[in-house]
Amino acid sequence: MRGRGRRTRWRRGDGRPTGAAARAGAVAAALCAAAALPGGFTATAGTRDAYAFDPAGRSVTGATGTAGAPRLEPGRAYRDSLPVRGSLTYRFDLTAAESAYAPVTAVPPAGTTGNATDGIRVSLEDARGTRCSTASALFGAGLSARPVTALGQRQTGRSLCQGAGAYYLRVERLSAGGSASGTASPAPRWDLEIAPVTEPGLAAAGPTTAPPAQDSASPGPLAGSPQERTGGAGFTTARPLGQGVWWTGITPGSTLFYKVPVDWGRRMHAVAELDAATSGHGYVGGALNLSLYSPVRGYVDGASLGYTGTRRTAALDPLPPVEYANRYAVLTGENAVRFAGDYYLVLHLSEKTADTFGTGPFHVTLRVRVDGQAHDGPRYAGRPEPGDVFTVTERDRRAAASGETGGGGVAMKALAAGGIGTGTALLLVLGGWIVAARRAQTRLSAQKPTA
Template sequence: MAALSAVAWAPGAVGTASAADGTADLTKVPRYATAPDATPVKGRASAADAPEIGKGTYTDSIERGEQKYYTVPLDARSTAYFSVVAAPPPGTKVEDHTDRLKISVQDVNGAICDREADPAFRGDGMAYPIADYATRSVDGDGSRCRSAGAYYLVVTREGSATSGPQAWPIEITHLSEPGLKDTAPTVPADGGPSATPPPPASGTKRKARGGAGFHSAGGVDTGLWKDRIRPGESRFYRVPVDWGQRLNLSAELPNAAGGTAEGISKALGVTAYNPARGVIDDDTFVFYDGRPAASRLFTAPVAYGNRFAVSDDVRAMRVAGWYYLEVTLHPDAARFFPQGADLTLRVDVRGTARPGPGYAGPAGDFSVRPGDREAAGKGLPGEQAGGGNLRTLGYAGIATGAVLLAALGSWTLLARRTAATATAAGPALSPQAHAAEPTRSGARAPGIPPGWPDRR
């Protein structure tokens, strides 16, 4: 029963989302869920004391006006991505555009390497997870930051005095993209049609399992999907997009049962991220007044040369792998959906998959691997689909242990019953007495050591 209760109240479960007055009860909205294997770390105000972080995921927190340094040793052969997620709890007071992070990778001289980022809130005063990345690249003609050595990840929180004063939890992920065997392509992909094509219009809706963070994001692929979302909640999904492919998406709210009312300017939004958790588009919030509404997204095709494009949304389509979708519903939507809203996702992965650019080493997270599309088609969350053989072995071990415990219990019960029966029939014989008893043939059975009972 305890396990069932844990499942029922796990992040992502949808129950009563608001009070009778139409105000969202944000205490019941799941908070951002960090990766369970993330390592706690404490960034420092001084580079001299900065803790070292390697590849993987880390957790920390940051105060308003605070700047934190982390030491990152880098080689000269791979591009490093450092994504940072800021996840203030639902209901935290934030100001659009002014409350934000600044993320950069710097060399030991304080020079900024390649791309820096400044993710900010855009949801009309709503607190929700925001993320983006800074990079240290080995591509291009510049010499800055191309050598191996020590670098710094620098994370700064900016904000106005009118926003919430509490610290924000942050999640840091360091991913590495191997260099290429040959010269890197420098031409961005052809953008294709300028008009957004319609996403899938018909088909059977499958159950999507939105997660509360990147790690637990539910898989989706081409087709129609349905889920539930609370006012004030953000749900995460992921879809495999290979080289040469692009993503066409629509996230939709239905009409409200009570009809139309005063509208919400930024009610529903979709923020799309690439496999390194870099923002593709984060300004897709749409108006809602009780009539059906949709937030749409249409990306460029994935191509290595996109990293040299002028437009940010094209540059983000630079690697293959799992692309992430964060769907957010404004707390004021409780006036239309007091018990939570039905959410429809129309997903279309367009284009034929092409060979990769020719990495000099394993592509890892920057590839669509065997089994990814199957996991997405089943709607499996990342925490279930992403563990590979180790996770399978873990589940198998748990199952085997359960079976052994059940067998042990049955064996113990049987032994007790046998002992009780023997006691009722007469005094039990010692091993020596058993050994003295003749067998039916008058001799001991072969293979029975002296002093042990012959139970033939």
């Protein structure tokens, strides 16, 4: 989700930089990420790097209840950290005409031990305490800690949670025994990314039933020689991907993010193939996990595979074309493909794979098909937040074919405008950062009282 670029300030005392240091760090990180892009840069196989949070994300502290819950604005990204016990609550102020989506991504720290039922639960309720939605995201059969995303949502036109006013998002940890609030031993906090979206109502009355059922047969796999396409480390840095056959290297414990632009009237299908191992023998359950998320980061479908060291395939279920009226479908996957935009493919290779088949990297092939006849979308009565979330442009299509990031953000625009190399730009940024830090230290020294 694209942020608006406002200045980021982190909470004091949590080890994160503030002010200019944070901005310099974000730019430096973006420049480092740029080194992995195609078009003259060198790409490396997927490793277990830290999750790439939105650099424009704002720090926020969730409340333990509705009293004092901080207000979140749609179209922005927010960061917080989730304790092992209890829950965090946030507030949204919504009009009667707009639907709201609040995806929450929880990122366990490196070294976290994963159980199948560990994860998060996200719920949204109105000011009277009526539950609008509940969703959970778990590590699953791979027994491997990874970023997990669950969506809280409020949809207009339903019998519950209608009208303008305050709505509350609640996030809590889950453990093997249920809610983590009942555990006895302490555990590290999990970082959170929250990226709320609003969708306006229609300018004129639209359909109120799901479209007729489509052909449910799985499309045939795409053939052809795969092209290398390394994934990103988060939703914000997801690598563009279009129809075709792609491959990447991935190491145990790592998670890769891709985004596929899908317009109104079109549908996508994806298959992931984990190649044969070069060493070891045995079995790893849920070794490779393939998940699909909507433009609002809502879960659409997923598949995982057990691995014995021989080539295995995981395929998503067939999905209908993207249509506004899909929101009235009963099945979760069909209901989720309700708007055009970037659909996210997320790959995770279980840490357990390393114990049996080595540290890799392992070769994964992605076969992505996008078909159907594109058409104009619904006419909204207002503007969604962020404004481009339900839009597919020609630039998006070109980026999906080439793997370029499309806009590239502040750092890439600076590179393009200045005509300088990544290494030179990175040295300039780091040099400026060092100078700023030295000046700050000089000011502090000058302020110290003399003996």
